[in-house]
Every structure is written in C-alpha cells, then in structure tokens.
Amino acid sequence: MSKRKVLIVEDDQAIAELERDFLEVHGYEVTLRADGRKALEEALEEEYDLIILDVMLPGMDGFDLLRRIRETKFIPVLMVSARKEDIDKIRGLGLGADDYVTKPFSPTELVARVKAHLERYDRLTGVAAGTGHLHAQKSRELNIRELTIQIDARRVTLRGAEVTMTAKEFDLLLFLAENPDRVYSKEALLDRVWGIDNYGDTATVTVHVGKIRDKIQKDPSGHQFIETVWGAGYRFKV
Incomplete structure (x- = not known):
C-alpha cells in the first residue's frame, strides 16, 4: 500500500521540519512548501491526501490559499495558526477547512488529527489513496x-x-x-x-x-x- 501524501505549507522552517519528522515516523510521505503562491501550484497540480496549512504565509495567506484549493479539491485541510481569535477560526472553517489548530500544539496531537481526518474521509468517501477522486459507483x-x-x-x-x-x-x-x-x-x-x-x-x-x-x-x-x-x-x- 502506497504512503499517504501530506503537503505542509508553513514558512517557519523549524515548525515545518518538526511536523514533517513526526508524520514521516508514522508512515506519511511529506512535502514542505513555505511560499503561498508556490504552495497553491503544488496543491493544484499534484495529488495529496491531506494539506496542513498555516495562516500567515508569504506570497498568499492561508485563507486565500484555502479558498483557491476548495474550488477544485475536497481533501481534508487542517489550518494551523498562532492566531487564537474566534473570528480567524470561524473564517477558516467557513472557507472549508476541516480543522483549525492553534499554536503551540503537540506534534503527536497533529499526527492524531491527521490520522483521524484521513480515516474518516476514506471511510465516508471511498477515495483511492493519493488520488482525491471518487470511485464511480451506484448511488443510494x-x-x-x-x-x-x-x-x-x-x-x-x-x-x-x-x-x-x-x-x-x-x-x-x-x-x-x-x-x-x-x-x-x-x-x-x-x-x-x-x-x-x-x-x-x-x-x-x-x-x-x-x-x-x-x-x-x-x-x-x-x-x-x-x-x-x-x-x-x-x-x-x-
């Protein structure tokens, strides 16, 4: 079985590498991107199973990036931010984020959230790993x-x-x-x-x-x- 692919969009290199290391230890294939516009190209052109998205990014902020991703992609997206205001959380969820995590958070908690969202997405959608596309099937x-x-x-x-x-x-x-x-x-x-x-x-x-x-x-x-x-x-x- 191929590894699940996760895209991390985070401009803080230390945080990004920590997230990557913990996810890789748990069997995920991880790609890091620090610039919002470059991350958008990556997210739209490549097939990922889940995206971890920081709010404050150079080039394009996380909210705009999420809005563009949601035009074509419906895979799980977890937003992370040091901003704890409810308005930011409501905005992120309103734009289609599946979860909103405030910094600082434990890497093991992040891994648990990633695992939970992927399992639920797979269970309810029947999506093939690494494709983000639904299988054709007779619909109830x-x-x-x-x-x-x-x-x-x-x-x-x-x-x-x-x-x-x-x-x-x-x-x-x-x-x-x-x-x-x-x-x-x-x-x-x-x-x-x-x-x-x-x-x-x-x-x-x-x-x-x-x-x-x-x-x-x-x-x-x-x-x-x-x-x-x-x-x-x-x-x-x-």
Whole structure:
C-alpha cells in the first residue's frame, strides 16, 4: 500500500521540519512548501491526501490559499495558526477547512488529527489513496422535497442543480437527513460527525451548519431543512 501524501505549507522552517519528522515516523510521505503562491501550484497540480496549512504565509495567506484549493479539491485541510481569535477560526472553517489548530500544539496531537481526518474521509468517501477522486459507483439516494442526497456518490442536488459541498458539510447534512425530526446538540454532532473527541469545539458545528444553510436554504420563504432549536441544538425537518 502506497504512503499517504501530506503537503505542509508553513514558512517557519523549524515548525515545518518538526511536523514533517513526526508524520514521516508514522508512515506519511511529506512535502514542505513555505511560499503561498508556490504552495497553491503544488496543491493544484499534484495529488495529496491531506494539506496542513498555516495562516500567515508569504506570497498568499492561508485563507486565500484555502479558498483557491476548495474550488477544485475536497481533501481534508487542517489550518494551523498562532492566531487564537474566534473570528480567524470561524473564517477558516467557513472557507472549508476541516480543522483549525492553534499554536503551540503537540506534534503527536497533529499526527492524531491527521490520522483521524484521513480515516474518516476514506471511510465516508471511498477515495483511492493519493488520488482525491471518487470511485464511480451506484448511488443510494435520499430524496427530501426538492433535495436529493446521493450517498455513495456524495452528491447533493437542489431542484436538479448540483450543490458543491466540502466533505464535512456533506457528512453533517447526511447525518441530519438520515435522522430527521431528532434534535442533536452541537456537542453530539461534533462527536457523531467529526468523531474526534477533544479535537474540536462547537464553533465548528455552527460554522458548518451556516454554510449548509447558505447553500440549500437561500430562499427565506422556502423550506428550512435545518432548524435551530434554541438552547438544544439542530433538527432536520422533512
């Protein structure tokens, strides 16, 4: 089995090399890039299984880099930053990051997050290692009003038009749609969808729900698929 390929975009050489060394010890193939624009070329031209992305970079900052990557790539992206403000975390998650880690962090924690995100991505997508592309397969479907969720193909359509979603947005929508009319707290969703206890916070859930709503609930007068139950959590309405 080929090694999983990880791209680290980090301009602090000491941190980048430390991350690389720990990941290589655990069997990953790692490429380092320090410049944002060069990293973008690398991310778009080569096939990686996961990207670790610093926020403050020369050439192009991590947020702009993530935005460009998400136009075509839906592999896991972990953002790391010394900036601990909630607004930065919300911005990163809102742009499609799967995780946001603040410095300083332990290298073993980073390895654990990488492993958890890759395992979950593989389990839910059926992606071939090192390709980032879905296998063609017959799709099971959920049809709720004008919304169609193709489970195996991991596609979402609304009134016949395809809705582009990140891996975690799809996972969250599918979980709620498969469990309609039940209220789930943010903590429960973090556990059931992300499946990495102590490696996230509830802001992650809030941001992802907001992004899903932006994509499938654009019309305020239309059907509201995901309802907020104040003080309790979220509920999928059929």
